[in-house]
Amino acid sequence: MDSFVGADRRLAVALDSPSPPYDLVVVDSGPTLDGLFVAAMFAADAVLLVSEPAANALEGLPRTIALAPSVQAQRSPDVRPVLFGVLPTSVARETRQSELLERRL
Numbered sequence: 001m002d003s004f005v006g007a008d009r010r011l012a013v014a015l016d017s018p019s020p021p022y023d024l025v026v027v028d029s030g031p032t033l034d035g036l037f038v039a040a041m042f043a044a045d046a047v048l049l050v051s052e053p054a055a056n057a058l059e060g061l062p063r064t065i066a067l068a069p070s071v072q073a074q075r076s077p078d079v080r081p082v083l084f085g086v087l088p089t090s091v092a093r094e095t096r097q098s099e100l101l102e103r104r105l
Helices: 007-015 035-043 053-072 096-104
Strands: 046-051 082-088
Touching: 007 035, 035 053, 046 053, 053 082
Parallel strands: 046 082
Antiparallel strands: none
């Protein structure tokens, strides 16, 4: 994690504008729970997690989901990010991995 105090808020400050020139900002922070991920979650109005149905990717989802309330608690109640859910990617319906993903979600 970044050692700068408030590093998790820098993206939120950069995106905060009285009349933003954009309707939607998508931040792809990668699969690790590092400073960029926390900053993206803190700045977000909504979070959609994306995961492949591989065992190692699915193992990280509970930790990621568990992080959301602590990030949300740092924001004011009227602007806390909503966790939309998990979007599975690269899923072939006929594979065992897709069955595992469906059970876990």
